[in-house]
Amino acid sequence: MAFCKKCGALIEEGEQICHACHEKTLQAKERMEEKKKSLPNKYEIAFKEAELGVKWADFLAYGICLPELVILALVFIYDIFSYHEFFICCKSVIGCAMATWAMHEIVYRRKKVIKAVRAFYASNIILDFLTICYFTNLDYDVVPFFVLRIIFFGICLWKNDSYFGKRKDIFVFDVPN
DSSP: OEEOTTTOOEEOTTOSBOTTTOOBOHHHHHHHHHHHHHSOOHHHHHHHHHHHOOHHHHHHHHHSSHHHHHHHHHHHHTTOOSHHHHHHHHHHHHHHHHHHHHHHHHHTTBTTHHHHHHHHHHHHHHHHHHHHHHHHTTTOSOHHHHHHHHHHHHHHHHHHHHHHHHTTTTSOBSSOO
């Protein structure tokens, strides 16, 4: 049992915040300081980046949205907005959203980069599979293209998983730095 440094109220062991005045307990403050000390500083991260290289990550961050944006632009430029294009447009919007999340995680060197990149590739694989199912019923000859995309995204998923796994000491931040 301990007492709050601010108001003197009794605090049970393991409590993070005083229930009377809502002040953080000494234990909570010590844990925060330990967590801050355990994070590498920007110089250590820069050294690890130089040692391992992150050019692919930076390229991926800025180039990941391009294919989805091109498809969206083509749909709107040619003004051929039928039901089929609406389906492709929705697919591209979802792809852009996932790509934006992955890009944000990469640029800010955040912890969830592996999850974001996995989600981007996995969502594209699923959406391409749904696209194949949709267009197969309509007798369009786009199935080989989407099969190749599924294979490509599967390989990218596997390779990027190992790439970012080796660089997990670089992508460490909880919040943008």
